[in-house]
Each structure stands twice: as C-alpha cells, then as structure tokens.
Amino acid sequence: MTSPGGFQAEPRGASLIPMQTSQFTTNDLRTLSLWLLAAVIGLYVAVQYHDQAFPSASIEFKISRSDAEAQAMAFLKQQDFAPETYRAVTVFDYDDHAKVYLERELGLARADSVMRQDVSIWRWRSRFYRPSEQEEFSVSLSPGGQLVGFNHEIEEAREGLSLDQISARKIAESFLTEHRDRDLSDYQLIEGDTRERANRTDHSFTWERREFQAKEATARIAITVQGDRVGHYSEFLKVPEAWRRDYAQLRSRNMLMQEVTQSAFFAIILAMLVMLVIGLVRRRLTYRFGAQCGGALALCSLALTLNTLPLAFVQYDTTQSLGSFYSSFIFGALVSACGWLVYITLAGAVSVSAYRSELPEKIAPEFLVNGETLRSKEYLMSCLVGYLIPLIMLGYITGFYVIGADYGVWSPTAISYTDLASTALPWLYPLTIGLMASISEEVIF
8 A cells, every 4th residue: 555655655574453352361460560579679679778778868948939039139239239120030050069079078967967067068059140141140049048148240341440458358357257157267368369450450358168078078158359349259160170070080981981881872873864765765664653752852852942931041141132032942942842743653663664664463553542452462562561660660760879889889869959949840861851761762673
C-alpha cells in the first residue's frame, strides 16, 4: 500500500492489527510475581536507605521569596535608593563550590552544621534592574533573613568622591556594624586595594574571621566602597585554589568518561541516519506516529520554555532592549520546539520502519493507543512491568550509593527547594522531561 505522497505506508509482513485479548497463563502470573517481588525489595531499599544515600540539605526558611524581595527593597530604601522604580526578580541561589568543598572535606553531617551556622551558602537573591540601563542592584538574604550580599553596579565613569583608604575603611566598617551587627574584633583585615576611576576612587577591603577554619578554607567578608558609598558586600567561604584545580580535574575526568560512553549513542544516531536515507530511497517510511509524538513534544517544549520566562530575567542583559529580549526568548523557544518536532518525526519514522520489519508479530506503534490494544494481555503485562521497573531502579541506585560510600562514591546533598515551584505551571517541568526522555529513548533504542 502506498500513501498519496508515494511512500509505502505499511512494509510487507508488518502486523498492523493489535493482538487480541487472551487469558493470563500460569507462566505469566509467575513472571509478574517475580517482577513484583523485585519491585517490593527495591522500594524497601529506597525508603529505608534514601536519606543515607541522598542526604538533603537542612535549610530553615524563615522568610519566603516574597518576604525576601520586600526586605531587599527595604534595605535599598535605607541606602537612599528607589527600588520601586526598578523591575525585580527573586530566586533561590547557593555557592556550589563552597557547598561541595565542605561536604567532601568535612563530611555531610559536619558540613550541614557549618552551612547552617557559620557560613552563608544558601541565599535569596533579588535583582533590581531597568531595561537598557547598566545600573542595577542585587541584594542577597539568608533563609533566616540576614543580609549576606549586596551589589550596586554602576558605570566606571560615574562621578563620586576620591577618599583616602582610611576614610573609605571607616565607611566599610560602619556598614558592617550597622547592617550586619559584626564585632570587628572577630575579624582580621587581610587585604586592602585602591582603584582610581576616571571620576572617583574605589576602595576594596577583605576581612577574615579569626576563630573559623574548615580544613584549608576560611570565612571572609568583602566590601567595596565606590566613592563614598558601599557598592559591594559579600560573605563567602574562601576555598583553596589548589582544591579548586583538583576538583576541576576530577570533573574533567568525569566529563571525559561521559563523552566516551556517549560514543555508543552517537553510533546509534549514525545508524538511524543511514536507515533514514535507505527508507527515503525505498519509500518505506511512514511519518504519522513520529509526527504525533514530535508534535506533542514540541508543544510541551514551547509551553515549558514560556513558563520559565519570569526566571529568565535573572540572566537578562540590561544593555539589551526589553523588546529584543522577548523576541530572542520566544524565537529560541520556537526553534527548540521545531527541533523536537523534526527530530522525533524523523526518528519515529525510522523506528517504526525497523520495528515493523524486525517484529512483524508485535503491535504496530500506530495502534498503541487503541481500544483493542488497551484491552490486550500484552499491553497490560507491559504496563505492569513498566511501572514496577522504576521501583527496582530506585532500589538499585540507592544501594549503589550506600555500598559505594565505602569506596569513595559520593552524592552531594540535594536541595529540596526549586525556583520552578514559583512558575505559573510548575507541573509542566516533570511532565515535559518525562515525555522527552521516554519518547526520544523509545524511538531511538
């Protein structure tokens, strides 16, 4: 049979009629029982040892996202700025390098205590900006509501006073005692730098806490005085440069191993392209199933990208006009959606052709969502086993990290909070990722 476009719709020998419903045999029930037993064991291992394998960060949120943004605006008003005239976006952020260092060097339990009490790893970060203007503000607050970071970005040519370093240091110290209630006797000034600008002088100071040290890392505070006003403040863990280099090398080896293992995937893609060419030449491809799946993924991809638009303003370059930003964002969303449509349509066409040729006795993919198919034993067996496999995998992965802990295997603490919860449709993320993974993997493999 050929389609109007000249392509052969059904390859010879393909079974397009779904299998009829049949009774479960004793062997079928035995097979399902074994799968069920494995799933129960996997679920037990996952529940019993999950926290040991995948510890979660202990973060006490005393303020919400909206509270953090309101406090950030109040702080800026105290500094005689007008934040209400700026656009604002607030996200949850953390210092990943400091977090990884503490976990690897101190152990998860000790690291969790240090991150909650001694150093500021977690933070709400509020950005205040205006389109097409360089000047902007960033205010970071801890989950408990304390100021842990502030930055006022201005032009290098902005006019200001040219104070000497001693006068600028007094301004910095006054900021510390007023806004962070710091006892300066607990800190030691370790660095002071002066930079001459065209129309002002900036001074930067760094203090180190005397009684704190996490292996080779130290807790520090940095302040920059722009002219006669504090323009930057940050609390951070100073991670040794040697450790950063070693960790970068470790990550590079991990990435190399990932690229090596992905070579098999690229081989499959190459084989798929060869089969695509052969199918086009022989006119043995059908596109309906692939186009339906590709269309579904394209719509999900577009919806997911548009749903995250509010969070995209965290990376918005204020030198770009707002109209240009929106256009670029929407264009990127459309390109991504079209990419999924074309990719899955072609991959689906090849996979359907290969599936029908190699497994003519099986249900054709076009009939997977069909009343008779849904009532068949094969479909029910496949669904039951399919839903049991994730439980088995959860147990396997949990056991891998629990046992592997004695051999250097390590999983960073998980962050329960996610900014996606603040989008209009947070459920779009798991839905889209799940569909993308399942459909793309099925048509490829």
